[in-house]
Amino acid sequence: MALNFDPFRELDRMTDTLLGARQGPRVMPMDLYREGDHYVLAADLPGIDPGSVDIDVDGQLLTIRAERTLGAAEGAKWIARERQAGSFLRQLNLGQGIDVEKIAANYTNGVLSVTIPVSERAKPRKIEVASGNEQESLTVKEGQKSVDA
Template identity: 60%
Template sequence: MSMSFDPFTQLDRLAQSLFDTSRQPRIMPVDLFREGEQYVLSADLPGIDPGSVDVDVDGHVLTIRAERTAATREGARWLTQERPFGSYMRQFTIGDDVDVEGISASYDNGVLSVVIPIAERARPRKITVESASKSNKAVTA
């Protein structure tokens, strides 16, 4: 097996070992969109144990946490180990227009999906316009 030399990868590894960046929470890439009467958040978390994923809401902050453990092999001599491990965290500010009690989450094939429903009170609604002459007749009759 041949390995090519990449100076940037080597520099990144050196910086990680010097500054121990493995202890800092890593950023997870997400997509967030509105679909009908809900927001949908999809977060990439490949290789994460679903039991380590934690989604919580505290006030107006939605927090997603996950942990990827380092690969260990008894007696193995690593040639390269580039897959990151450690803590992952993302926080999102949510407004008053969401139904906090209705938030749900699922994890499938390395993607965490969080569905955030829009509260009934924040949904657009049609207001019926009554004729002024009809309401005057009802009052005077």
């Protein structure tokens, strides 16, 4: 079996070996876009057991955690080992205007999709523009006569 040699990947592997494996959670790649009245977050989590995915919202902070374990046959000799095992973490500040009560998530084919709805308050709306004459008539108090110029 032939494998392509990548000197940079080999250098990363040697650095990890010499300095100790990377400690702490890894960052998961993600896309975030707005679609109508909600945002969609899509995070790549291939090989993750859906039961290990934990999503929580604390105030305006959305936190996604996941765990990947890699099993190996007893006594296996590794030829290449590039897949990362361990914990993955992503945190996002949602800001104002998000309906945190209606956030929903789905995990399909290694992709975690999180739907983040925009609150009614933050949705775009039309504001009617009054003309100059209409504005003056609105400021006249009841019982007073308006003076036309």
